[in-house]
Amino acid sequence: MGKHLIIGGAGFIGSNLSRLLCEQGEAIHILDNLSLGRESHVHALVEAGKASLQVADATIPEDLNTAFTNYGPFDDVYHLAANSDIQKSATNPDIELQNTFLTTYQVLSAMRRFACKKLVFSSTSAIYGDKQNELIGEDCPGIKPISYYGGAKLASEAFISSFAFMNDMQVWICRFPNVVGDNATHGAVFDFIQSLRLNKTQLTILGDGSQTKPYLYVRDLVDAILYIRNVAHNAYNVFNIGVDSATSVDRIAHIVTEEMNLPDVTFHYTGGNVGWKGDVPRFSYDNSRLRGLGWKPAFESDEAVRLATRAILSGTKD
Amino acid sequence: MGKHLIIGGAGFIGSNLSRLLCEQGEAIHILDNLSLGRESHVHALVEAGKASLQVADATIPEDLNTAFTNYGPFDDVYHLAANSDIQKSATNPDIELQNTFLTTYQVLSAMRRFACKKLVFSSTSAIYGDKQNELIGEDCPGIKPISYYGGAKLASEAFISSFAFMNDMQVWICRFPNVVGDNATHGAVFDFIQSLRLNKTQLTILGDGSQTKPYLYVRDLVDAILYIRNVAHNAYNVFNIGVDSATSVDRIAHIVTEEMNLPDVTFHYTGGNVGWKGDVPRFSYDNSRLRGLGWKPAFESDEAVRLATRAILSGTKD
Numbered sequence: 001m002g003k004h005l006i007i008g009g010a011g012f013i014g015s016n017l018s019r020l021l022c023e024q025g026e027a028i029h030i031l032d033n034l035s036l037g038r039e040s041h042v043h044a045l046v047e048a049g050k051a052s053l054q055v056a057d058a059t060i061p062e063d064l065n066t067a068f069t070n071y072g073p074f075d076d077v078y079h080l081a082a083n084s085d086i087q088k089s090a091t092n093p094d095i096e097l098q099n100t101f102l103t104t105y106q107v108l109s110a111m112r113r114f115a116c117k118k119l120v121f122s123s124t125s126a127i128y129g130d131k132q133n134e135l136i137g138e139d140c141p142g143i144k145p146i147s148y149y150g151g152a153k154l155a156s157e158a159f160i161s162s163f164a165f166m167n168d169m170q171v172w173i174c175r176f177p178n179v180v181g182d183n184a185t186h187g188a189v190f191d192f193i194q195s196l197r198l199n200k201t202q203l204t205i206l207g208d209g210s211q212t213k214p215y216l217y218v219r220d221l222v223d224a225i226l227y228i229r230n231v232a233h234n235a236y237n238v239f240n241i242g243v244d245s246a247t248s249v250d251r252i253a254h255i256v257t258e259e260m261n262l263p264d265v266t267f268h269y270t271g272g273n274v275g276w277k278g279d280v281p282r283f284s285y286d287n288s289r290l291r292g293l294g295w296k297p298a299f300e301s302d303e304a305v306r307l308a309t310r311a312i313l314s315g316t317k318d
Numbered sequence: 319m320g321k322h323l324i325i326g327g328a329g330f331i332g333s334n335l336s337r338l339l340c341e342q343g344e345a346i347h348i349l350d351n352l353s354l355g356r357e358s359h360v361h362a363l364v365e366a367g368k369a370s371l372q373v374a375d376a377t378i379p380e381d382l383n384t385a386f387t388n389y390g391p392f393d394d395v396y397h398l399a400a401n402s403d404i405q406k407s408a409t410n411p412d413i414e415l416q417n418t419f420l421t422t423y424q425v426l427s428a429m430r431r432f433a434c435k436k437l438v439f440s441s442t443s444a445i446y447g448d449k450q451n452e453l454i455g456e457d458c459p460g461i462k463p464i465s466y467y468g469g470a471k472l473a474s475e476a477f478i479s480s481f482a483f484m485n486d487m488q489v490w491i492c493r494f495p496n497v498v499g500d501n502a503t504h505g506a507v508f509d510f511i512q513s514l515r516l517n518k519t520q521l522t523i524l525g526d527g528s529q530t531k532p533y534l535y536v537r538d539l540v541d542a543i544l545y546i547r548n549v550a551h552n553a554y555n556v557f558n559i560g561v562d563s564a565t566s567v568d569r570i571a572h573i574v575t576e577e578m579n580l581p582d583v584t585f586h587y588t589g590g591n592v593g594w595k596g597d598v599p600r601f602s603y604d605n606s607r608l609r610g611l612g613w614k615p616a617f618e619s620d621e622a623v624r625l626a627t628r629a630i631l632s633g634t635k636d
Contacts (some may be wrong), residue, residue, distance in 0.1 A: 090484065093426075093427065093430070093477075093480075093481070093484075094427070097423055101473070105415055108411075109411065109412070112411070127476075129479065129483075139459035139460045140459065141457035141458065141459050142457045143461075144479045144483075144554065145476060145479050145480045145483075146479070146480060146483035146484070147480055147483075147484070148477075148480050148481075148484065149480075150476075150480055151476045151477045151478075151479060151480030151481070152476075152477070152480075154473075154476035154479075155419070155472075155473035155474075155476040155477055156473075158445075158463060158468075158469045158470075158472035158473040158476060159411075159466075159469045159470070159473055160469075161447065161462045161463050161464070161469060161472075162411075162463045162464060162465055162466050162467075162468055162469030162470075162596070163411070163466075163469070165447075165462075165463075165464035165465075165596065166408065166411075166464070166465070166466065166595060166596055236462065277484060278480070278483065278484055
């Protein structure tokens with residue numbers, strides 16, 4: 001096998017993917033602007049000579065040229081660079097234009113320039129919009145994102161589709177659910193821990209706590225990504241990656257307080273059935289396509305939340 | 319009624335829409351960078367005091383600010399600015415990023431800044447990709463554009479969906495088929511006439527001439543756009559605009575030579591079943607949603623081609 005380019009490879013999911021690829025003996029180059037990613041997430045891989053790290057911006061064509069010219073050629077590109085904080089961009093859509101959409105466009109454009117023909121893309125359940133009463137399959141009709149993040153990811157998929165056809169690329173679109181675990185930089189588990197470390201008696205919960213979503217452990221997620229990359233052989237592959245169970249925000253709060261040995265925390269709710277405008281309060285994936293390919297997660301949703309809580313609390317690299 | 323902002327209002331379809339709105343007594347402001355549009359297309363409207371024209375670029379926020387500040391407030395925005403030459407952008411996707419996608423993003427962003435809540439958008443059959451064996455309905459699964467143009471329009475729809483939800487906008491997405499008529503600046507009818515004016519005995523036809531698509535007369539199209547805008551009352555409205563008949567490229571060549579009284583033209587074919595990479599050789603719309611709303615076109619596809627040929631030949635404003 002040749003070398004892999006991991007865009008956003010020092011971020012939450014990117015660093016977990018980078019670690020797994022290195023564990024499998026693969027050679028990788030990581031491009032990350034360290035805006036959400038951290039050097040510490042991949043320091044050990046770089047120190048061990050298993051990965052190279054280029055601190056650079058995937059929206060800048062020259063930075064991508066440097067990656068392909070100085071560190072390539074690459075067998076494939078894993079593009080995971082994006083704004084991952086939906087709540088933050090709700091008041092500033094330019095964040096999604098720049099960090100989620102234009103990263104994708106420029107990565108595609110660079111792949112076209114360098115005739116790199118294989119792309120693995122990190123998409124999301126947020127592209128589907130609010131489909132609370134459906135089991136969401138990959139080809140469901142009427143896909144209408146309601147958050148700027150979901151819009152930017154669906155816009156990315158739109159351009160990926162056309163670049164793939166026009167340049168004979170092979171593509172693996174992986175649509176992530178909520179993901180928890182080691183190296184997270186935000187999200188309910190992470191936020192609750194941060195908050196409870198500051199105040200051990202009170203916890204503010206966005207919404208009414210009933211928002212319920214499938215949470216996948218990040219180790220399961222990156223395992224699924226590589227499984228899809230290696231086993232799905234169509235020119236254009238689209239997969240939901242999920243877990244059939246789900247966890248409410250209230251349940252997350254209870255798991256976190258349990259793991260932190262804080263039995264007397266008082267919960268306060270901001271009210272309403274969503275955490276913020278653009279939040280989808282509940283969704284369920286139809287995971288049959290990926291099950292049919294032969295993959296299933298090791299951990300159910302509640303277990304994933306508990307493992308993630310322990311990983312973040314211990315600060316281990318797991 | 320208040321005033322309407324027509325982005326790209328001096329272009330092919332935009333100028334026809336501007337004229338119809340003015341005929342109906344509406345007040346309009348046209349913003350156009352005149353890259354594909356022409357001042358002559360709307361000169362009469364401006365001279366008659368029915369429209370104002372701002373030569374400006376919809377990708378530049380300050381230009382849009384000027385429109386809203388100096389010529390607004392607007393009841394609604396009709397956004398028709400785009401690269402409309404799919405063949406041209408096939409070798410340069412940045413044209414679609416800039417002229418088709420970023421125009422939309424910046425228009426949405428300006429509407430958000432100025433709290434303008436109603437958007438009519440010019441989308442396209444090209445978003446669907448290659449679906450030769452289907453009657454394409456608005457909610458068909460597996461939408462996968464194959465041209466950069468189709469990718470940029472679908473990416474635009476993705477952001478429109480999220481801006482609409484986040485800012486409580488009402489939206490009318492109109493997905494155009496092939497459109498012919500007065501003020502066209504490219505396309506098979508236009509290109510054949512240009513070519514035959516230079517050489518009255520030979521005509522080169524891209525592909526094998528069998529590409530067959532529904533052609534809608536531009537007067538029918540703009541009539542449908544205003545019909546949809548006025549009659550469809552959902553928060554988010556998506557409509558194919560089409561005609562149930564279709565015309566092959568060969569048939570277009572015959573109609574054009576007939577109308578030009580050139581019975582002895584020799585046709586040459588570049589071969590293959592598409593005009594260029596990214597071209598969809600044939601498609602058929604399911605037009606039932608718009609028929610159910612109560613609208614149908616006045617002209618069938620062949621008639622539209624013939625009327626367009628006559629309009630372009632006579633150079634009239636029809």
